[in-house]
Amino acid sequence: GESVGLHLPTLSVQEGDNSIINCAYSNSASDYFIWYKQESGKGPQFIIDIRSNMDKRQGQRVTVLLNKTVKHLSLQIAATQPGDSAVYFCAENSLTGNQFYFGTGTSLTVIP
Amino acid sequence: GAGVSQSPRYKVAKRGQDVALRCDPISGHVSLFWYQQALGQGPEFLTYFQNEAQLDKSGLPSDRFFAERPEGSVSTLKIQRTQQEDSAVYLCASSLNGPLRVEQYFGPGTRLTVT
Numbered sequence: 260g261e262s263v264g265l266h267l268p269t270l271s272v273q274e275g276d277n278s279i280i281n282c283a284y285s286n287s288a289s290d291y292f293i294w295y296k297q298e299s300g301k302g303p304q305f306i307i308d309i310r311s312n313m314d315k316r317q318g319q320r321v322t323v324l325l326n327k328t329v330k331h332l333s334l335q336i337a338a339t340q341p342g343d344s345a346v347y348f349c350a351e352n353s354l355t356g357n358q359f360y361f362g363t364g365t366s367l368t369v370i371p
Numbered sequence: 372g373a374g375v376s377q378s379p380r381y382k383v384a385k386r387g388q389d390v391a392l393r394c395d396p397i398s399g400h401v402s403l404f405w406y407q408q409a410l411g412q413g414p415e416f417l418t419y420f421q422n423e424a425q426l427d428k429s430g431l432p433s434d435r436f437f438a439e440r441p442e443g444s445v446s447t448l449k450i451q452r453t454q455q456e457d458s459a460v461y462l463c464a465s466s467l468n469g470p471l472r473v474e475q476y477f478g479p480g481t482r483l484t485v486t
Binding site for chain 1: 412413414415464474476477479
C-alpha cells in the first residue's frame with residue numbers, strides 16, 4: 260500500500276460522538292482481519308477481528324464492517340471517549356500466509 | 372507479568388555497532404513474530420517462529436538481521452553493523468498456535484536509534 264510516512268490520516272471527534280475509521284486492503288485472498296489500537300509508546304492492542312465469511316461483527320462499543328466487494332473494512336466506535344485516542348491499524352491475513360499486513364493507520368483524537 | 376515483554380525498551384547505537392533485542396513471549400505460546408515499525412507507519416513483518424523453527428524470514432531486510440529462538444521460548448533479534456535506516460521500533464508478538472486467524476499479542480517494543 261501507499262506509505263503515508265509521518266502524515267498519518269487523522270480523525271478528531273468530540274467526546275460522546277461516534278467514530279468511523281476506514282481501511283482499504285488490496286489482497287483479495289485476505290480472509291481474516293484485525294483492528295488494533297496503538298497508544299504512544301505501546302505495542303498494538305487487539306480490538307476486534309472478523310473473518311471473510313462475515314460482513315459485520317460487534318464487540319463492546321465497537322463494530323467492524325467488511326465489504327469484500329470493494330475490499331474495504333471499517334471500525335465504528337460508539338460514544339467515543341478520551342481513552343480511545345490512539346492510532347488505529349487494520350491488519351489482514353490470508354490462509355496461505357504467515358504474516359499480517361498492516362495498513363498505515365489512522366490517528367484518532369477525542370476532544371473532551 | 373502475563374504479557375509479552377521486550378528488552379531493552381530503548382537502545383541507542385552508533386552506526387556500525389551490533390545490537391541484540393530480546394523478546395519474552397507469553398508462556399506456552401507456540402508462535403513468535405518480529406515486526407519493524409518505522410515512525411508514523413504500521414508494523415512490517417520481519418520473521419516468524421513456530422517453537423524453535425524459523426518458518427518464515429522473508430521480511431528480514433538484509434543479511435545483517437538475524438533472529439533466533441533456540442529453545443522455543445525467548446527470542447533474540449540481532450542486527451549487525453547497524454545503519455541509520457535501521458532506526459525504528461522493533462515489536463515482538465506471540466500467539467498460542469499458528470499465525471493463521473488467531474490474535475497476536477504484542478510487546479511494548481524496543482525503540483532503536485542509530486546515530
